[in-house]
Amino acid sequence: MPVPIHQAKAELFRTLGHPARIRILELLVERDRAVHDLAEHIDIEASNLSAQLAVLRRAGLVAPRRVGHQVEYSITVPEVRDLLTAGRRILLVILDDQSVLRSALADEPVADDTEVATVPAAAGHR
Numbered sequence: 001m002p003v004p005i006h007q008a009k010a011e012l013f014r015t016l017g018h019p020a021r022i023r024i025l026e027l028l029v030e031r032d033r034a035v036h037d038l039a040e041h042i043d044i045e046a047s048n049l050s051a052q053l054a055v056l057r058r059a060g061l062v063a064p065r066r067v068g069h070q071v072e073y074s075i076t077v078p079e080v081r082d083l084l085t086a087g088r089r090i091l092l093v094i095l096d097d098q099s100v101l102r103s104a105l106a107d108e109p110v111a112d113d114t115e116v117a118t119v120p121a122a123a124g125h126r
Contacts, residue, residue, distance in 0.1 A: 015059040020044050020052045022084070024073075028062060029081045032074040 003011075016022060023042050027033055039049055053073060056062040063076045075081075 012059065015055060015061070016083075018052060018055075020048065021056055024049075024052060024056060025061065025075065025080055026084060028073055028075045029084060032072050034067070034070045034072050036070065038073070 016025075020042055024038060027038060027041055035049070035053070038053075039046060042049060044052070053062065053064075057064065061075065061077060061080060062073045064071045064073050066072075
């Protein structure tokens with residue numbers, strides 16, 4: 001029985017649901033990179049980097065190839081760049097909406113000083 005498309009999408013987004021995996025993809029979108037090069041740009045243990053690369057390999061998003069004595073990884077699906085760009089744009093819209101709400105709340109007249117609540121700068125909740 002084929003997997004429903006919404007389930008396959010959920011699995012893809014679960015795969016992308018780790019900061020190290022996102023950072024790996026961001027770096028690989030720029031260019032193919034050796035494992036040691038990825039390690040220099042991502043602050044995680046080598047064994048964790050290896051595990052995160054394995055998750056991305058199993059998902060079919062990256063592929064390794066031996067170049068001399070080292071292993072280089074590359075993106076297998078060019079549309080990953082579009083997905084990462086879309087994620088950035090979505091975050092910018094969300095942050096802009098939060099900024100507008102924060103400004104509206106700050107400008108709203110308050111009947112009593114005891115009712116004033118501060119909105120934490122990094123609230124992130126809607």
